[in-house]
Amino acid sequence: MKLFKELNRELCEEPTGTYAPYYYRFVGYKKDLAAKPSALRANGIYSLFTESRPVILKNELIVGNRRSLFAKDVNPIVLEYSKNMVDIFKERWFDTNKDHFAPDYRHILSLGIPGLINEADRSLLRHRNDPEKCETIKSMRLTLVGFSKMIENYAVAAEEALSIDGYDKSRLKGIIDTCRALINGKPSSFKEALQLVWFCHNAFLMEGRYAMALGRIDQYLYPFYKEDIEKGAITDDEVIELLENIFIKLQDDVVNICIGGQNQQGECDVNSLSLCVLKAVGNCNVPGPNLSLRLTPNTPDEFLDECLKVIGTGLGYPAIMNDDINIAALKKYGYDDEDVYNYCMVGCIENFITGMQPPWSDDRFDTPRFFDFIFNNGISETSRTVGLDTGNLEYIKTMDDFMRTYEKQLAYGADEYFSKFNATNASLNQRFIPEPFLSCFCHDCIGRGLDINNGGAKYPSVHGAVVMGIGTVSDSLAAIEKVIFIDKEATLSELRDALNSNFEGYEELHKKLLSAPKYGNNDDFVDKYAVWFIDYLGSLFEKYHTYDGGRFYIAAAANVSSIYSGAQTNATPDGRKRGEPLSDAASPGYGRDTRGPTSTINSVSKPDYTKVACGTVVNQKYSPEMFSDGKRSKLLALIRTLFKKGGQEIQINATSREILKKAMDNPDDYRDLVVRVSGFSAFYVTLGREVQLDILNRTQHE
Amino acid sequence: MKINISNIQHFSVGDGDGIRTTVFFKGCNLHCPWCHNPENLTSAPCSMTYPNKPGTEILGKAVEPAEILSELLEDKDFYDASGGGVTLSGGEVMLQTEGAAELCRLIKSEGISVIVDTAGVVPYTEFEKMNPIVDEYIYDIKTADCEKYRNIGGDLSIVTDNLSRLIRDGKSVRVRIPLIPDFNTDTESVNSIGKLLCSLGIKKVELLSFHRLGSSKYEAMGLNYLYKDVEPISSENIEMIKKEYCKYLKVDG
Numbered sequence: 023m024k025l026f027k028e029l030n031r032e033l034c035e036e037p038t039g040t041y042a043p044y045y046y047r048f049v050g051y052k053k054d055l056a057a058k059p060s061a062l063r064a065n066g067i068y069s070l071f072t073e074s075r076p077v078i079l080k081n082e083l084i085v086g087n088r089r090s091l092f093a094k095d096v097n098p099i100v101l102e103y104s105k106n107m108v109d110i111f112k113e114r115w116f117d118t119n120k121d122h123f124a125p126d127y128r129h130i131l132s133l134g135i136p137g138l139i140n141e142a143d144r145s146l147l148r149h150r151n152d153p154e155k156c157e158t159i160k161s162m163r164l165t166l167v168g169f170s171k172m173i174e175n176y177a178v179a180a181e182e183a184l185s186i187d188g189y190d191k192s193r194l195k196g197i198i199d200t201c202r203a204l205i206n207g208k209p210s211s212f213k214e215a216l217q218l219v220w221f222c223h224n225a226f227l228m229e230g231r232y233a234m235a236l237g238r239i240d241q242y243l244y245p246f247y248k249e250d251i252e253k254g255a256i257t258d259d260e261v262i263e264l265l266e267n268i269f270i271k272l273q274d275d276v277v278n279i280c281i282g283g284q285n286q287q288g289e290c291d292v293n294s295l296s297l298c299v300l301k302a303v304g305n306c307n308v309p310g311p312n313l314s315l316r317l318t319p320n321t322p323d324e325f326l327d328e329c330l331k332v333i334g335t336g337l338g339y340p341a342i343m344n345d346d347i348n349i350a351a352l353k354k355y356g357y358d359d360e361d362v363y364n365y366c367m368v369g370c371i372e373n374f375i376t377g378m379q380p381p382w383s384d385d386r387f388d389t390p391r392f393f394d395f396i397f398n399n400g401i402s403e404t405s406r407t408v409g410l411d412t413g414n415l416e417y418i419k420t421m422d423d424f425m426r427t428y429e430k431q432l433a434y435g436a437d438e439y440f441s442k443f444n445a446t447n448a449s450l451n452q453r454f455i456p457e458p459f460l461s462c463f464c465h466d467c468i469g470r471g472l473d474i475n476n477g478g479a480k481y482p483s484v485h486g487a488v489v490m491g492i493g494t495v496s497d498s499l500a501a502i503e504k505v506i507f508i509d510k511e512a513t514l515s516e517l518r519d520a521l522n523s524n525f526e527g528y529e530e531l532h533k534k535l536l537s538a539p540k541y542g543n544n545d546d547f548v549d550k551y552a553v554w555f556i557d558y559l560g561s562l563f564e565k566y567h568t569y570d571g572g573r574f575y576i577a578a579a580a581n582v583s584s585i586y587s588g589a590q591t592n593a594t595p596d597g598r599k600r601g602e603p604l605s606d607a608a609s610p611g612y613g614r615d616t617r618g619p620t621s622t623i624n625s626v627s628k629p630d631y632t633k634v635a636c637g638t639v640v641n642q643k644y645s646p647e648m649f650s651d652g653k654r655s656k657l658l659a660l661i662r663t664l665f666k667k668g669g670q671e672i673q674i675n676a677t678s679r680e681i682l683k684k685a686m687d688n689p690d691d692y693r694d695l696v697v698r699v700s701g702f703s704a705f706y707v708t709l710g711r712e713v714q715l716d717i718l719n720r721t722q723h724e
Numbered sequence: 725m726k727i728n729i730s731n732i733q734h735f736s737v738g739d740g741d742g743i744r745t746t747v748f749f750k751g752c753n754l755h756c757p758w759c760h761n762p763e764n765l766t767s768a769p770c771s772m773t774y775p776n777k778p779g780t781e782i783l784g785k786a787v788e789p790a791e792i793l794s795e796l797l798e799d800k801d802f803y804d805a806s807g808g809g810v811t812l813s814g815g816e817v818m819l820q821t822e823g824a825a826e827l828c829r830l831i832k833s834e835g836i837s838v839i840v841d842t843a844g845v846v847p848y849t850e851f852e853k854m855n856p857i858v859d860e861y862i863y864d865i866k867t868a869d870c871e872k873y874r875n876i877g878g879d880l881s882i883v884t885d886n887l888s889r890l891i892r893d894g895k896s897v898r899v900r901i902p903l904i905p906d907f908n909t910d911t912e913s914v915n916s917i918g919k920l921l922c923s924l925g926i927k928k929v930e931l932l933s934f935h936r937l938g939s940s941k942y943e944a945m946g947l948n949y950l951y952k953d954v955e956p957i958s959s960e961n962i963e964m965i966k967k968e969y970c971k972y973l974k975v976d977g
Contacts, residue, residue, distance in 0.1 A: 618734035620799045659806030
């Protein structure tokens with residue numbers, strides 16, 4: 023059995039004790055409860071790192087896990103008190119720039135921990151006349167010292183394990199050597215470098231951070247990999263085994279890992295380590311390592327094909343990003359070129375300048391609910407929210423009038439969104455919750471003597487407004503244009519009544535709305551609204567700024583929010599009934615792109631995604647036979663064409679047997695699932711049960 | 725000259741190289757009872773009513789080749805990127821060669837490849853009209869048995885004669901055999917087809933295994949599908965059939 027599987031089994035065993043990071047943190051707080059914020063936080067992090075007791079698992083090649091934070095034999099009153107106290111001191115959260123950050127691993131790998139501490143010492147000297155900065159730098163330094171001490175504790179724990187049965191002694195000796203090397207200097211091998219990265223990531227997890235990206239791992243680890251390979255010190259299989267050893271620990275998280283991309287000269291950054299990363303993620307086959315491919319026109323087809331093979335296992339990763347579009351989008355914000363080309367993703371798809379901006383935040387902006395305000399004088403009963411009263415429907419005489427009214431509603435909605443963002447940030451004094459350890463991984467906090475969220479980062483913080491419902495909105499606008507203003511089949515007031523009665527008693531009108539052109543079929547009549555959607559929302563959010571002067575990006579992605587938001591949205595003019603999901607991410611409405619993937623791609627590549635700096639998600643499902651040796655090249659060509667046409671992202675899912683089974687039980691959720699065989703294609707859910715089973719059985723064999 | 729078609733299917737992946745768009749011609753001179761595209765058996769429009777889909781869909785309309793072309797051109801970038809193109813299928817394309825030839829000329833003038841999928845039961849003069857403008861034929865061989873061919877409306881001698889003339893005329897032909905349970909999958913049938921193709925100088929075949937995905941279409945048309953209860957061929961049997969064919973020629977798919 024592969025080592026990572028054994029490790030996974032160990033990880034699944036429930037540890038004894040109470041998971042109590044607060045307890046270990048409070049040990050430090052308690053030292054000086056009256057300390058200034060940065061010293062207080064640093065004390066807490068120092069004790070979190072040094073008081074916790076490392077646990078080495080038998081199958082770990084790369085050590086570090088959160089088991090060290092399980093408190094045993096601690097008086098429950100002490101635990102409770104520590105928790106209450108730590109809660110009072112508060113922590114940041116996603117909305118206020120806590121995590122979703124891609125650390126500057128390249129920097130710490132080049133200096134090592136002692137080098138980084140040394141950098142802090144030099145900065146202290148430089149800022150010696152600025153007490154506040156000295157305080158900040160000292161707190162950063164303290165967390166680094168604690169971090170180093172924690173690694174020493176791991177070495178000690180490994181030494182102790184030498185006398186315990188069941189441990190591989192030579193493996194333990196390797197761990198001890200690696201830990202000692204990292205305490206004393208910079209990493210000098212692939213294994214040491216990977217161990218250092220993992221210690222950092224694990225430390226962020228101990229701090230309670232989520233969705234911390236590993237970023238461009240195939241780039242920053244490459245020098246170590248290359249040297250080891252050339253020396254014959256390591257093989258690709260060993261590299262993959264080491265990577266599996268950390269990827270298997272990423273479950274229950276969203277850790278973005280980026281491979282590929284291009285450098286400033288436009289040269290492809292794919293290397294043989296990229297392939298190792300891909301294979302390791304594929305082998306682990308667990309959600310958590312959120313693999314992203316930065317695809318460029320000169321990424322070799324062979325590599326893209328390897329990615330498709332991994333996707334075809336049913337994993338759904340890597341998500342494939344159009345590097346040219348992302349770079350063009352990011353360049354609009356004035357980042358230095360070399361920084362732009364080193365971008366990666368955090369969370370699901372959010373574009374991020376690696377280690378140079380404060381942690382990411384974003385929120386959802388669902389757009390279809392604004393129709394309700396137009397039709398009902400600013401009050402939506404379904405969503406129980408209020409927009410603008412834009413007046414009597416009789417004054418809307420043309421499609422153009424309607425568009426201007428809808429724009430007014432959206433503009434108000436954007437202001438409302440911004441005010442909430444502001445209020446959330448205002449509730450938090452930016453200087454009150456410093457992040458001394460995290461700051462050490464952001465250029466150039468140590469040098470500037472400033473916290474990551476207080477001017478230390480090279481670039482200001484960015485907020486992502488995730489605009490939802492491009493398909494629902496485009497289809498709705500097209501239906502209004504066609505049915506109301508061109509065919510004059512009904513008035514806007516009749517449409518309002520139909521929407522408010524969820525089309526009951528308006529079946530004829532409902533049918534007409536449903537048969538209006540739909541987004542995803544390469545029909546400009548409706549696609550023009552998708553183009554407008556991105557242009558208009560992009561421009562709406564241009565005008566806002568974050569607390570430190572950073573910008574708002576927009577995204578066209580939604581995870582599963584389109585379902586929740588849909589549940590609270592009235593019937594929409596596209597014929598969608600009340601409570602049904604909104605269109606997903608940047609994709610057309612469910613089951614509405616009926617002309618096949620090429621038409622979908624022709625449609626979804628029309629908007630100008632260089633205005634969508636945060637990122638886009640276009641989900642597509644394919645039956646497993648599309649991943650067979652004969653057909654994969656067709657998928658590859660499909661992706662290439664999407665990107666050539668200006669699409670920004672595609673996430674492909676191989677339809678597993680499980681999905682086919684689900685589709686049999688819940689056909690409404692899988693209306694867009696197509697089965698293709700020679701000379702024939704059909705929507706899976708329209709097929710009879712017997713035939714569905716035939717397909718299910720085919721899938722089993724492939 | 726308008727063409728009677730039922731449907732244009734984008735992103736066809738089983739009808740030739742690369743990403744293709746398939747134009748389905750209506751009307752067929754065969755009546756294979758296992759056919760998965762029953763809407764193309766007749767020239768007259770068909771109304772399709774699916775139990776779980778509202779409304780009735782009418783399939784079948786006469787369309788100008790130029791109009792078809794404009795839809796085919798939507799996917800030009802995909803053909804170029806994948807080495808794909810257009811496939812004309814049916815029904816029997818070769819029953820509408822006048823319109824088909826006009827369409828092919830239009831497609832070729834855009835630099836797009838054209839494959840014609842045919843069962844070959846037409847006079848060779850029809851092929852002569854198409855040969856200069858068709859890049860490749862997908863050519864169905866259903867059986868090597870005269871009587872069986874006659875039962876489905878075909879004529880083995882025309883089929884084999886046309887096939888050998890296409891080869892003699894230097895056309896690229898992809899021979900395809902549908903594997904139909906109780907029709908052509910027994911060892912004897914396989915061997916006779918294998919021998920026949922071998923004698924015609926065919927080096928390679930594609931096997932297309934029976935499926936009953938079309939049964940919902942029969943239902944939608946209010947027709948009884950004789951093959952609705954016929955199980956797909958097991959993968960073990962397919963392997964055995966493949967092995968048998970391999971005695972005579974190379975097998976794809």
